[in-house]
Amino acid sequence: MFNRIVKAKKESKGVVLSDGKRFNGKSRFTDSLAIKFKIHFAKAxxxxxxxxxxxxxxxxxIFHQHYSTNKQPMHDWCDGRCCKYIQATTTGEEYxxxxxxxxxxxxxxxVRPVFDELCCVNNLIRGCEWRLAQRQ
Ligand SMILES: [Zn+2]
Structure with a gap:
């Protein structure tokens, strides 16, 4: 996960995005967020x-949690034990x-293509098989 995101970051170096700014930097996609995604993916x-x-x-x-906005919450895949949006809406609060x-x-x-590729069912199966093979 982390390596793929770093690769996406390298490929976007110098590219100005549709909002007129670059991919990484302050209030943009940071290395710490890439590490956070990696940790959450490993934990999953x-x-x-x-x-x-x-x-x-x-x-x-993991992806949709961060992609969510007030106008378009996308917490259908979230775990209610961890997601503050689900916790708030369950108690009738606004998040x-x-x-x-x-x-x-x-x-x-x-970074969406990274998630699309790594999180498709076939790749998750392959990843699990690889991990099991490493343990034997
Ligand atoms: Zn959520």
């Missing part, structure tokens, strides 16, 4: 060892997506 894999459907759901939730650091969607659109 560890927690869903025998649950491919759960792994698929949790993997997609403000702007209360957290917002990564512009134009930046997230550049």
């Amino acid at each position: 894999i560890c927690d869903s060892k025998h649950d491919l459907k759960g792994l698929y759901k949790r993997s997609l939730a 403000n997506h702007n209360s957290r650091s917002i990564i512009p969607r134009v930046c997230l659109d550049l």
Whole structure:
């Protein structure tokens, strides 16, 4: 995950996005967010060892959690134990997506192919098989 995001970052170096700004930098896509995605993805894999459907759901939730806005919340794949939006709406409170650091969607659109590729069911199966083979 991290290596793929770094690759996307390198490929976008010097490219001006549709909002007139570049991919990374302050209030943009940072290396710490790439590390955060990597950690969440690794945790999803560890927690869903025998649950491919759960792994698929949790993997997609990582991206959509960050892609969500007040106008377009996308928490269908989120775990209610971790997602503050679900927790707030369950208790009838309003959740403000702007209360957290917002990564512009134009930046997230550049890493979406990484998620699309790594989080498709066939690649998740292959990743799990590879991990199992490494342990033997
Ligand atoms: Zn969520």
